[in-house]
Amino acid sequence: MAVVVAVTLVVSLALAQLLNLDFPGRRVVRWALIVPWAASLIMTAKLFVWIYDYYFGVLNHALVSLGLLARPVDWLGDDATVMGAMIVVGVFVSLPFTTYVLLAGLATIPGEVYEAALVDGASAWRTYRSVTLPLLRPALLVATVLNVIYVFNSFPIVWTLNDRNPGFGHDTTITYMYKIAFKSALRDVGLAAALGVVNVLAILLAVLVYLRAVRWREQEA
Amino acid sequence: MLAGAGQVLALALVSPYLVMVFTALKPAAELRTTPPRLLPAAWQPDNLLAVLGDEAFQSWLGVSVIVAAASTALVILAAVPAAYYTARHRFRGRGAFLFLVLVTQMFAPTALVVGLYREFFELDLINTYTALILTNAAFNLAFAVWMLQAFFASIPREIEEAAAVDGCGRLRALLAIMLPLSLPGIVTAAIFAFIAAWNEYIVALTLMTDAARKPLTVGITTYVTAYVQHWNLLFAASLVAIVPVVVLFALIERYLVGGLTAGSLK
Numbered sequence: 001m002a003v004v005v006a007v008t009l010v011v012s013l014a015l016a017q018l019l020n021l022d023f024p025g026r027r028v029v030r031w032a033l034i035v036p037w038a039a040s041l042i043m044t045a046k047l048f049v050w051i052y053d054y055y056f057g058v059l060n061h062a063l064v065s066l067g068l069l070a071r072p073v074d075w076l077g078d079d080a081t082v083m084g085a086m087i088v089v090g091v092f093v094s095l096p097f098t099t100y101v102l103l104a105g106l107a108t109i110p111g112e113v114y115e116a117a118l119v120d121g122a123s124a125w126r127t128y129r130s131v132t133l134p135l136l137r138p139a140l141l142v143a144t145v146l147n148v149i150y151v152f153n154s155f156p157i158v159w160t161l162n163d164r165n166p167g168f169g170h171d172t173t174i175t176y177m178y179k180i181a182f183k184s185a186l187r188d189v190g191l192a193a194a195l196g197v198v199n200v201l202a203i204l205l206a207v208l209v210y211l212r213a214v215r216w217r218e219q220e221a
Numbered sequence: 222m223l224a225g226a227g228q229v230l231a232l233a234l235v236s237p238y239l240v241m242v243f244t245a246l247k248p249a250a251e252l253r254t255t256p257p258r259l260l261p262a263a264w265q266p267d268n269l270l271a272v273l274g275d276e277a278f279q280s281w282l283g284v285s286v287i288v289a290a291a292s293t294a295l296v297i298l299a300a301v302p303a304a305y306y307t308a309r310h311r312f313r314g315r316g317a318f319l320f321l322v323l324v325t326q327m328f329a330p331t332a333l334v335v336g337l338y339r340e341f342f343e344l345d346l347i348n349t350y351t352a353l354i355l356t357n358a359a360f361n362l363a364f365a366v367w368m369l370q371a372f373f374a375s376i377p378r379e380i381e382e383a384a385a386v387d388g389c390g391r392l393r394a395l396l397a398i399m400l401p402l403s404l405p406g407i408v409t410a411a412i413f414a415f416i417a418a419w420n421e422y423i424v425a426l427t428l429m430t431d432a433a434r435k436p437l438t439v440g441i442t443t444y445v446t447a448y449v450q451h452w453n454l455l456f457a458a459s460l461v462a463i464v465p466v467v468v469l470f471a472l473i474e475r476y477l478v479g480g481l482t483a484g485s486l487k
Contacts, residue, residue, distance in 0.1 A: 018230065023223035025231075031471055032231035035238055035463075038470035040420035042438050043459040046445065047241050050452055056257045058240055065256075092237070155331045156422050192335045199332040207327045 004090040004154075005147045008098050009140065015095065016102035037096035045160035048089045052076050052161075076161055086161050090154055097150070098143045105139020106132075145210035152203055238463075245269070245456035252452050268457040278458055280433055281440030285462075287350060288425075288436055289418040292357035296365050296414040297407060299358070304369030305399070309378070319370070326363035330356060330424045338427050348431045356428075357418040364417075365410040368476070372406030373399070409476040416466045437462050 019029060036044060051059050052075040060072035075085045109132065117127040133140075158175045240259070244252070245268055247261040272278050307315055330337065337356060338347075346352040376399065384394040400407075422438045429435050441462070444455035 015230070018223070018226060021223060023227055025224050025227050029227045029231045029234075030474065032234040034470050034474060035235055035467055038416060038467045039238070039463045040422065040438050040459075040466075042420075042422045042442065043463060044237070046442065046455060046459070047237055050244065050456075051237060051240055055255060056253055058257055058259055061257045095234075149327050152332065193339075196332060196335045200328065203327055203332055207324060210327070 003087050004094060004151055005144060007087070008091045008094040008147055009143060011091065012095055012098035012102050012143070015099040016106055019099065019103055020106045033096045033099060036093050041093060041154070041156040042160060044093060045089065045157045048085075049076065049160060052085055082162060086158060089157050089161060090151065093154075093157070094147055094150060098147060101143040101146070102136065102139050105136050105142075108139075109135045142210070145206055148206045149203055149210075152199065152206075241456045241459060245453055245460050247453050249451070249453060252450070265453075268453050269461070272454055272457045272461065275454075277432075277440065277443070281435055281437045282461075284350070284429075284434055284440075285419055285436040285438070288353045288357060289415050291350070291354045292361065292418045293411050293414045295354065295358035296361050297411055300362055300365035300369055300410060301407065304366050305373050305395075307366075308370045308373035319367070322363045322366050325360075326367075330360050330421070334423055334427050337424060341428060347428055348434055350434070352428050353421075353425055353436070356424050357421055358414075361414040361417050365414055368410050368413075369403070369406050372403055376402050405476070409473040412469045412473050416469060419462070419466055 015033075019026065019033075051057050054060065054072055054074040054077065057075075059075070060069070063069040064072060073081060075081045113131055113135070114127065117131050122130065155175060162175070243260055246264050246266055247268075248263055248265045251258070251261055251263070307319060341347055341349075341352045344352075380398060380402070381394050384398050385391075389397070420438060421436075425436050425439045429439060437458070441455055441458045444451040444458065
């Protein structure tokens with residue numbers, strides 16, 4: 001699941017950079033970015049089950065027609081692809097929030113530092129690496145930690161896309177807990193409650209990191 | 222060039238939802254064709270009417286509206302006074318209070334659902350609107366308090382003092398001056414709480430086992446099960462649920478990040 005956070009951050013960085021520029025149609029792109037954020041997770045997850053479908057899904061058809069795949073792949077039924085398929089959906093629904101946080105971060109960087117970099121003859125890449133990224137660090141930290149917390153809560157995605165999996169493979173600790181408590185033959189409330197405590201502790205850890213990151217920001221200011 | 226990149230990006234973001242729209246407008250016979258077609262051969266907008274006329278759907282929609290509206294009202298009722306007081310007064314434990322509120326935002330219901338079930342079971346509230354409304358209200362309170370607190374703090378205290386000098390009572394100052402000024406903030410908090418409750422899934426899935434009391438998010442999944450596969454109806458119903466909240470979300474877009482990252486970014 002760490003992959004989701006990492007990929008989300010990298011893609012969001014690019015998106016935020018793009019949306020921070022002024023170009024015709026920017027409003028439309030921002031609205032498009034809102035859709036995966038506002039739509040209910042469970043409905044988006046169902047939608048991807050349909051898109052990934054082995055026989056009738058658009059994805060297989062498109063990839064085979066384009067010659068990218070020799071034959072259809074059972075994305076959600078194959079142990080080798082189900083994780084990747086879930087990660088793609090996880091990234092897709094995390095992008096909007098992350099991009100918005102990074103956009104807010106970019107907005108706090110004053111224009112003068114770029115002028116200074118330009119005067120000093122820094123290249124675009126150099127400016128990005130030495131000016132933008134360090135100044136964006138607080139926003140990046142906030143985005144990272146909040147994403148970690150949201151991934152913990154991405155229950156509907158794993159629940160829906162991993163539905164065909166009879167065992168506990170590819171479960172997150174949250175869906176594992178849920179299966180133990182309400183679905184499996186075990187119905188072991190004690191074990192589920194114990195897992196709940198583990199989850200809460202894990203989130204608490206993420207929260208502490210978050211608060212440290214925020215305080216770090218305040219001291220800088 | 223940039224505009225082109227923007228268009229590609231926008232298309233990539235909405236393309237899964239275009240599949241949703243096209244599938245929602247397909248007749249049942251077209252769902253299982255090989256090779257699959259993206260666009261319906263025969264457009265069938267009647268699917269939307271079929272869903273809207275479905276009694277089960279009407280019931281889910283009703284539950285969603287009741288739960289989302291009631292929990293939003295609760296959030297606003299509790300958050301406005303709490304946020305106003307913390308914004309205007311410096312009291313002992315103010316920092317601790319705001320900190321505690323922030324921490325509750327981190328604990329979304331998913332991690333706590335086993336405990337919640339147990340708690341409502343003890344209270345004999347399984348399958349009641351009360352349980353769902355209370356849970357939704359509780360989990361959306363943090364965002365509302367933080368956002369409104371920042372909003373109230375940004376309204377200069379002098380405006381209220383001027384009103385007092387002009388002989389305006391405290392309550393009247395609140396209602397006639399602060400309320401209109403803070404309306405955008407309150408509307409944003411309300412819309413956000415409404416959408417969060419509207420989209421909530423796991424608590425509803427767990428607490429509402431009675432078919433007549435399932436909200437939309439849980440109910441629509443019965444369109445596609447191991448036995449029936451009405452993908453077109455599932456997506457038609459999803460569209461009815463998604464379109465209004467996307468529009469609401471677009472309205473409050475620019476206020477959102479401030480509230481979600483609560484005080485950590487300027």
